[in-house]
Amino acid sequence: MTYKPAHIELRDITHAYQTEAGPLPVLDHLSIKMEEGSFTAVVGPSGCGKSTLTRLIAGLMRPDEGQVWLGGKMVTSPRPTVGMAFQNPVLLEWRTILRNVMLPLEIVGKRMSRTAQEDRARELLSLVGLEGFEDKRPSELSGGMRQRASLCRAIVHRPEVLILDEPFGALDAFTREDLWQTMARLRLEEKFTAVLITHDLRESVFLADNVVVLSGRPATSQFVLPNTLPTNRTLEDLYSQPATDMLAILRHQIQVAQGRAPADDAKATA
Ligand SMILES: Nc1ncnc2c1ncn2[C@@H]1O[C@H](COP(=O)(O)OP(=O)(O)OP(=O)(O)O)[C@@H](O)[C@H]1O
Numbered sequence: 001m002t003y004k005p006a007h008i009e010l011r012d013i014t015h016a017y018q019t020e021a022g023p024l025p026v027l028d029h030l031s032i033k034m035e036e037g038s039f040t041a042v043v044g045p046s047g048c049g050k051s052t053l054t055r056l057i058a059g060l061m062r063p064d065e066g067q068v069w070l071g072g073k074m075v076t077s078p079r080p081t082v083g084m085a086f087q088n089p090v091l092l093e094w095r096t097i098l099r100n101v102m103l104p105l106e107i108v109g110k111r112m113s114r115t116a117q118e119d120r121a122r123e124l125l126s127l128v129g130l131e132g133f134e135d136k137r138p139s140e141l142s143g144g145m146r147q148r149a150s151l152c153r154a155i156v157h158r159p160e161v162l163i164l165d166e167p168f169g170a171l172d173a174f175t176r177e178d179l180w181q182t183m184a185r186l187r188l189e190e191k192f193t194a195v196l197i198t199h200d201l202r203e204s205v206f207l208a209d210n211v212v213v214l215s216g217r218p219a220t221s222q223f224v225l226p227n228t229l230p231t232n233r234t235l236e237d238l239y240s241q242p243a244t245d246m247l248a249i250l251r252h253q254i255q256v257a258q259g260r261a262p263a264d265d266a267k268a269t270a
Contacts, residue, residue, distance in 0.1 A: 008034040009034075010033075010067075014027055014063065014066055026219065027052060029220055030049075030214075034193055039196065040194065043254065044219060045214075047217060048217045048219040053219075054084070080157075083154035083156075083163070085165070093137055097134055097138065101152045102118065104153060104154075130149060148182060160193065161193050161194075176200075184207065201247050205238060205243050213225070
């Protein structure tokens with residue numbers, strides 16, 4: 001199955017979880033637009049509702065109010081056209097790496113021959129530097145390698161939307177930077193609209209076209225930073241202007257979201 005990258009629109013979303021202690025408001029009139037083929041990072045204070053946002057986009061739950069639109073269609077149920085990768089790669093130990101990556105094709109790629117499915121999985125594994133590891137089991141790979149395989153699995157069926165919920169969060173700093181570069185390479189070769197949830201501001205500036213800062217819970221879109229770095233950016237770019245200016249603005253916005261800095265500070269409008 002092949003889909004075009006989808007335009008994503010969150011329209012005026014309000015949501016509360018029903019808990020034993022009463023309703024817990026999580027999202028408050030949140031609106032975000034993401035162009036097709038774009039890469040959007042979402043940052044915000046811990047517990048503000050970022051993962052909730054990804055569940056709404058994937059159709060795993062419906063908002064109390066407002067609508068989610070993907071590619072011109074309103075989301076009302078889980079969509080097979082969404083790929084997801086999480087902090088924990090959750091690969092199946094009884095399958096080889098190749099067969100783990102092929103899994104989504106076995107579910108939604110029924111029109112592809114087995115050979116075509118295998119070729120597609122091998123192509124991606126090679127793109128992320130895992131050629132030669134196809135027949136290994138997940139436990140035989142390092143954490144970074146498992147996460148590479150999990151990225152392949154998330155995009156093997158050419159999803160219209162790729163949701164990345166802190167996929168690099170558990171990796172050491174050097175492996176994480178390697179994975180950022182892998183992700184940037186995948187983006188050049190594959191077409192999807194990506195939403196990245198992260199706590200790492202440098203990661204957001206390295207990977208995204210736009211960085212959305214959510215306010216504290218219940219979250220709304222507090223600030224959107226368009227990335228002014230060139231598309232062929234390097235890790236070195238993160239240590240000089242304009243990246244350092246963008247990082248300062250984002251750090252300030254997070255402090256505003258945490259209630260630690262006033263919103264009317266000069267940097268907030270930079
Ligand atoms: N199914 C649920 N039922 C009740 N409360 C929930 C449920 N899922 C999440 N929450 C609560 O809703 C709030 C937002 O959760 P969410 O996971 O979306 O935040 P987050 O911004 O992704 O968090 P973090 O930054 O810590 O990863 C949190 O207080 C969380 O405890």
